[in-house]
Amino acid sequence: MELIKVAKKTYYIKNPTNIGVYQVDDDSVYLIDTGNDKDAGRKILKIMEENGFKVKGIINTHSNADHIGGNKIIQDRTNCPIFAYNIEKSFIENPILEPSFLYGGYPFKEIRNKFLQAKESKVTSIENNLPDGLEYFKLKGHFFDMIGIKTSDDVYFLADSLFKEEVITKYHLCFLLDIKEYLNTLDYLETLKGKLFIPSHVEAVSDISNLITLNRNKVYEIIDKIYNFCEKEVTLEDILKYIFDVYNLNINPNQYVLISSTIKSYLSYLNDLEKITFLFKDNKMYWKQKNEI
Numbered sequence: 001m002e003l004i005k006v007a008k009k010t011y012y013i014k015n016p017t018n019i020g021v022y023q024v025d026d027d028s029v030y031l032i033d034t035g036n037d038k039d040a041g042r043k044i045l046k047i048m049e050e051n052g053f054k055v056k057g058i059i060n061t062h063s064n065a066d067h068i069g070g071n072k073i074i075q076d077r078t079n080c081p082i083f084a085y086n087i088e089k090s091f092i093e094n095p096i097l098e099p100s101f102l103y104g105g106y107p108f109k110e111i112r113n114k115f116l117q118a119k120e121s122k123v124t125s126i127e128n129n130l131p132d133g134l135e136y137f138k139l140k141g142h143f144f145d146m147i148g149i150k151t152s153d154d155v156y157f158l159a160d161s162l163f164k165e166e167v168i169t170k171y172h173l174c175f176l177l178d179i180k181e182y183l184n185t186l187d188y189l190e191t192l193k194g195k196l197f198i199p200s201h202v203e204a205v206s207d208i209s210n211l212i213t214l215n216r217n218k219v220y221e222i223i224d225k226i227y228n229f230c231e232k233e234v235t236l237e238d239i240l241k242y243i244f245d246v247y248n249l250n251i252n253p254n255q256y257v258l259i260s261s262t263i264k265s266y267l268s269y270l271n272d273l274e275k276i277t278f279l280f281k282d283n284k285m286y287w288k289q290k291n292e293i
Contacts, residue, residue, distance in 0.1 A: 001014065001015050001019075001040075001042045001044070001047060001218055002003070002014045003047050003051060004046050004082070004096075006153075006155060006196055006198075006274065007152055007153030007154070007155050007195065007196070008198075008205060009022055009023040009024075009133065009152060010022055010023075010151045010155045011023070011029075012120070012157075012204065013044065013047060013070045013156055014096070014203075015035055015040065016038075016066070016108065016201070017033060017035050017036055017066045017067055017200050017201065018033075018037060018157075018159045018198055018199070018200050018201070018204075019031060019032065019033055019034065019040075020032025020033065020149060020151075020198065021048075021053075022131075022133065022134055022149075022151050023053070024056060024132075024133065025119075025133045025164050025231075026050055027053060027054055028053065028054050028055075028056040028126050028229075029048065029053045029054070029055060029056060029058060030055075030056055030057045030058070030131060030134065031037075031055055031057070031058045031059065031074070032058075032059050032068040032157050033058075033059075033060060033068070033159075033200065034058060034060075034067070034069060034074055035066070035069050035070045036066040036067075036069050036114065036115070037064060037069040037101070037114050038068075038070065038117075038119070039256070040069055040070040040073065040279065041069070041070025041071070041072070041073035041074045041252075042073060044070055044074065044169070045073075045074060045077060046229075047216040049094065049147050050241065052092055052279055053281040054078070055074055055078045055080050055189060056080060056131075056206060056216070057080050057081050057082070057083060057131070058071060058074060058075070058080060058081070058082040058083065058135075059082075059084070059126065059130070059134070059149060060083070060084040060088065060123070060148055061083060061093045061139075061147055061148065061149065061157065061159035061160075061200070062084075062088045062142070062143045062144075062146035062147070062159060062160065063087075063088040063089075063095075063097075063098065063143065064098065064143060064160070065092030065098060065114060065115055065116055065117055065118040065134050066115070066159075067200065068092050068095075068118045068119045068121065068157075069114060069119075070121070071092065071116075071118065071121035071122045071160070072119040072164065073238050075121050075122065078092050078265045079125050080201030081122075081129075082122065082123045082124065083123070083124050083126040083129055083130070084123050084125075084126055085113055085126045085127070085136065085138075085147050086125075086144070086145040087144040087145045088144060088145045088146065088147075089123045089124075089162055090127060090241070091144075092118075092120070092121060093120055093121070093122070094120065094125045095117045095118045095119065095120055095162060096112075096117060098117055098259070099111045099112055099117050100114040101261075102261045103117065103257050103258040104261075104268075108253075111253050111254060111257055112164075115254055116254060118137075118239065118258070121201055123257050126147070126189055126252055132152075132236060132265065133150070133151060133152035133236065134149055134150070134151055135149070135152065136148065136149055136150075137149075137150065138161055139161045139180040139183070139185050139188075140178060140181035140182070140185055141177065141179070141180075141182025141183070141184070141185045142159070142160045142161060142174075142175065142176060142177060142185075143160070143177050144177060145175075146160065146161070146220055147159065147209060148161065148279075150245055153195065154192065154194045154195040154196075155195060155197075155198065156192060156194045156196070156197045156198065157197045157198050157200075158189070158197055158198065158199040158200070158201070158208075159199070160175075160199050160200050160201065161185055161186075161189060161199060162189070162199040162208060162211045162215055163199070163201055163211075163215060164199075164201060164211070165210070165214055167201060167202050168214060168215070168218050171237070171247075172218065172222070172247040172249070173222060173243065173247070173249075173259050173263075174215075174218075174262075175258050175259075175261070175262050175263050175268075175275040176219075176265055177261075178265060178269075179219065179223070179265055179268075179269035180269055180272070182219065182280040183216065183219065184214050186215060186216050187206060189212055189287075190209070190212055190291070192208075199211070199290065204217060207244060219286065222235065222266060223266060223269070223270065225242075225243070225246065226239060226243075226263070226266050226270065227270055227275055227276065227289065228275050229242050230270075230288050230289050231288075232288065233279070233281070233286040233288045233290055234286060234287055235284055235285065235286055235287070236260070236263065236264070236285070236287070239267075239287070240256075240259065240260055240263060243259065243263060244259070267287055275289065276289055276290055277290045
């Protein structure tokens with residue numbers, strides 16, 4: 001991990017999940033997310049100590065385990081408050097909700113792991129509780145109530161609203177909860193004017209226009225693939241196999257629940273547009289292009 005100063009009061013820790021750091025006074029900072037586990041939390045605390053900073057508060061952009069994994073150890077050691085927005089607050093306080101939601105039932109033991117289920121922490125609503133110099137904005141689509149953070153230095157922390165080319169090329173499907181809202185978020189990101197943009201899994205950049213186009217194009221590509229595959233009657237498992245095969249993905253428990261949940265979201269999006277519909281036959285649920293039924 002490396003602490004990088006990008007503006008007068010704004011820093012970030014370069015990490016697989018970037019950590020925002022905002023200086024609120026001479027020796028106190030707010031963190032934006034805390035990484036994927038307690039080891040990340042320990043490293044964050046060490047970096048803060050080495051730089052003469054105390055953690056005054058934590059802001060979680062959303063409740064995915066790789067963003068809140070360091071919460072508990074940092075909160076236990078500093079007694080700092082943690083702030084999150086709306087539904088994300090409930091997931092952070094009750095982390096069993098993430099694997100349960102992804103799986104659609106009580107999660108089997110192989111997905112009750114640190115990648116999908118962090119340790120619980122105490123959370124306060126972010127509304128009216130941010131320090132001067134920070135403001136939040138909504139970034140729906142990736143998860144229920146994900147937010148971004150803008151600092152007084154005109155630096156934007158964009159959470160999981162954008163993914164880099166290498167990730168998209170390797171995995172193709174990034175987890176999405178709501179396809180329509182995600183596309184709306186990409187449109188919103190095009191309106192932002194700032195000095196620097198820091199998505200959680202992308203290097204800090206001054207221009208996000210290419211990233212927006214890249215992410216949008218991949219979403220439309222997947223929409224087309226799923227729609228075309230539904231030319232005949234297919235089950236969810238048929239679609240999953242097709243997607244894993246066509247993108248040469250390796251299936252494992254984590255990938256299975258993340259991608260199956262995302263595929264369901266694409267199916268909901270296409271169904272809401274009345275492009276596809278479902279039917280039940282022989283006690284199975286099938287999806288099919290609507291104009292073919």
